[in-house]
Amino acid sequence: xxxxxxxxxxxxxxxxxxxxxxxxxxxxxxxxxxxxxxxxxxxxxxxxxxxxxxxxxxxxxxxxxxxxxxxxxxxxxxxxxxxxxxxxxxxxxxxxxxxxxxxxxxxxxxxxxxxxxxxxxxxxxxxxxxxxxxxxxxxxxxxxxxxxxxxxxxxx
Numbered sequence: 001x002x003x004x005x006x007x008x009x010x011x012x013x014x015x016x017x018x019x020x021x022x023x024x025x026x027x028x029x030x031x032x033x034x035x036x037x038x039x040x041x042x043x044x045x046x047x048x049x050x051x052x053x054x055x056x057x058x059x060x061x062x063x064x065x066x067x068x069x070x071x072x073x074x075x076x077x078x079x080x081x082x083x084x085x086x087x088x089x090x091x092x093x094x095x096x097x098x099x100x101x102x103x104x105x106x107x108x109x110x111x112x113x114x115x116x117x118x119x120x121x122x123x124x125x126x127x128x129x130x131x132x133x134x135x136x137x138x139x140x141x142x143x144x145x146x147x148x149x150x151x152x153x154x155x156x
Contacts, residue, residue: 006097010054011041015104028120037134050099063112073100082138100146
């Protein structure tokens with residue numbers, strides 16, 4: 001069996017600025033896939049650390065990187081693109097290998113989706129259960145695992 005080729009990636013579980021008094025996370029609606037909601041994420045460029053990529057990607061995708069890091073998922077976690085994504089987008093990779101960060105945003109008003117090459121057209125802060133329910137199905141197992149870890153450790 002041929003080894004899979006995964007794109008190195010970071011993802012952010014963004015808690016509202018009301019955390020820890022209120023535990024709501026941001027999900028964003030993709031511009032290129034109908035009714036697809038997800039956490040902000042993006043590739044790690046050559047020479048970048050996951051932490052540097054996290055701050056760059058947040059600035060590029062949601063217009064702000066004014067966050068406080070609460071925790072990091074302790075290992076890389078991967079998922080495969082489903083056949084329909086491969087057929088439609090013809091990606092260079094079989095899926096993504098991600099590093100997840102739990103962060104608290106300083107101020108929701110700083111979020112600005114009107115960025116160069118926007119990936120998202122809307123966002124909302126929802127409960128953990130609502131986040132899992134609204135996520136694109138092929139990413140759901142990863143979200144359950146990551147959110148379960150942060151919950152088990154007492155962060156959410």
